[in-house]
Amino acid sequence: MAELADLEIGDMRTVYANYGNPAWKRAATSRQVSRLLDRLAENLAEGAIGIGLxxxxxxxxxxxxxxxxxxLAARTNTGTFTHARDLIDHSxxxxIDGALEIVAAADETGAxxxxxxxxxxxxxxxxxxLGLxxxxxxxxxxxxxxYGAGSTMISADFLATSRLHERQLTPDKIVYTPTGERSATPHTLELRRTDADASVIVHLLDETVEHDRRIIDRALTFPGTIVCSDAAPLMWSAERHDPQSWPPPASLQVHRRTAGNYSKFYVRETPQMSMVEAVERCSLGTARVPAGRRAGDAAQGACPNRLRCRPGRVRPPGRVRPRDDHRPRHLPRRRSALNRVCGSVGGRPVGRHRR
Structure with missing residues (x-):
């Protein structure tokens, strides 16, 4: 966004506000690509764990x-993390087919x-x-x-009303997070124009439908797949708060997967795999991704990724219901959080923050 659209990126709010901005989504000139590569190389030299695309x-x-x-990722011994382009099946x-693009680039460069x-x-x-x-x-x-429901910004290209059919979506499967209301076609068009940085919950798969459940299970149990929340930053409906403060304010809004991702996976999939494998996919497995060389190592004095739990008492804090009002959910105060805090008991942090 900074190089292609000449935008000042202050924080994630700025990024969200420009999801729908066409200026950074067009083909780049050779000069822009050169500047972008220089910026990425500088970021990697400063300690970035990889390149997100x-x-x-x-x-x-x-x-x-x-x-x-x-x-560049191959030369710096880091890696690429790609939110894939549209599949040819969808668009x-x-x-180019999004899956083929990732595989072909890795094959060509060794990244x-x-x-x-x-x-x-x-x-x-x-x-x-998965076959590719x-x-x-x-x-x-x-x-x-x-989860069958994902989260993104309402201005995302694939949520244009003319493109919803590509993923078998309808406007009522899009939940406007600030109010919890489900969108209708005219309302969706208006929100994309007037509130471009608003987050939405998108019911891509319906967990009450067996066929959709099988897709989720297949993704989670495929050999080598790790469990990742794809969690968005914490959101406030009114004034901003320090994201490091504990306990979080009652006005905090967050997708279920931010708070309940790992416990939901544990409860859902342990009948199909051992507890050791389930925990491995949520912890050690992350050290095997491209950035494992850096992300898998705990800095001196930092709290390593540890999880202490009573297996029989693990419960996700809730579920994303596909057909309710979907009022904004709030982050539970009794939780286990990896990376930032080792854990918490009764809402009180235990361990050290990893800054």
């Missing part, structure tokens, strides 16, 4: 520009590639995508989350 939100980006970024006019949230980007075409990843000459890691 949001081509799923920028369908006009030239596929040939993906390769130099993968080459027949896409410049370590990670395919972000394969469940929500693949949907009914999951088996084809499995057959790739270069290892492709991936992750999934145990």
């Amino acid at each position: 949001m081509v799923g939100y920028a369908p006009g980006v030239d596929p040939s520009k993906y390769v130099p970024i993968s080459e 027949p006019n896409a410049l 370590r590639a990670h395919y972000c949230h394969v469940n929500s980007t693949s949907l009914q075409h999951l088996d084809r995508v 990843n499995e057959e790739s000459p270069e290892p492709i890691t991936t992750e999934a989350y145990p």
Whole structure:
């Protein structure tokens, strides 16, 4: 966004507000690509764990520009983390199939590639995508989350009313997070114009439908898949608060997967796998993704990723209901949080913050 659209990126709110801005989604010039690569190289030298690519939100980006970024990741021994471009199955006019783009770039450059949230980007075409990843000459890691509902900004390209059919969506499957209301077509159009940085819950898969449940289970139990929340930053409906403060304010809004992702996976999938494997997919498995060299190591004096629980008492804090009013949910105060806080007992943090 900064290089292609000449935007000042202050925080994630600025990023969200520009999800629908076409200026950063077009094909880049050679000069812009050169500046972008210089900026990325500088960020990696300063300690960034890898390169994130949001081509799923920028369908006009030239596929040939993906390769130099993968080459940079290979040279710096880091990796790419890609929210895949549209699949050809979803968008027949896409410049390249999103899954094939990731695999081909990894094969050409030798970069370590990670395919972000394969469940929500693949949907009914999951088996084809997993097959491509499995057959790739270069290892492709991936992750999934145990919810049928995802979260994004209302201005995302694929939520344009003219494109909802590509993912078998209808406006009533889009929940406007600030109020909890479900969208109707005219209202969706208006919100995309007037409140572009608003978050929405999108019911991509219906957990009450067996076929959709099987897609989620297939993604979560595929060999090597790790469990990742794809959690968005904490959101406030009114005034801003310090995200490091504890306990969080009652006005906090958050997608269920931010608070209940790992416990929901544990409860959902342990009948199909051992407790050790389930916990491994939520913890040690993350050290095997492209950035494992850095992210898997705890800094001196920091709290390593640890989880202490009573297996028989693990419960997710709730579920995303596909047909209720979907009033904004709030983060539970009794929780276990990895990375930022080792854990909490009765709402009181235990361990040290990792800054």
